[in-house]
Amino acid sequence: MEDRRQHSRRTTELQLEVFDLNTTQRLGRVVDLSTDGFMLFSETPPQVDSVIECCLTPAAPIDGIREVILGADCLWTRPAADNLHHWAGFHIIDLAEEHAEALKALLKRL
Incomplete structure (x- = not known):
């Protein structure tokens, strides 16, 4: 699979x-993060091509x-090895300036 990320993700x-x-509704837990997107580990797979x-x-x-509010597009999902959970990749498509700064601050802590 071709990696088209512009920024490397950090675990x-x-x-x-x-x-x-x-x-x-809780969608899941972030396992890696960048300024462009994140990978989610979840119990229920999100719909591919859905924007949340x-x-x-x-x-x-x-x-x-306390929070970073953003809009994200689900690019892909895959079942986890346990067949009970799912991985999902999201591209951040909407992020207000104040939340972009909060995201950058979180990334510095990784």
């Missing part, structure tokens, strides 16, 4: 949960950051 030890802002408005929420505030 995170931070506990970043992702929530759908429209339904408040979501919130990345650390388990505890990090440098005062």
Whole structure:
């Protein structure tokens, strides 16, 4: 598979949960992150080509950051080895300036 990322993703030890802002449903946990996108580990696979408005929420505030709100497009999903979970790749398509700064601050902590 061709890697077309413009920025390298960083694996995170931070506990970043992702929530759908429209339904408040937990979508999963971020396993890697960049300024362009993230990979999600989830119980339920998101729909490929779906666009979601979501919130990345650390388990505890990090440098005062409680959330990063963004719009993301689901590019792909794959079942995990346990066949109970799923991996999904997202491209960030909408990010307000204040949340872009919060994302950059989180990335510095990785």
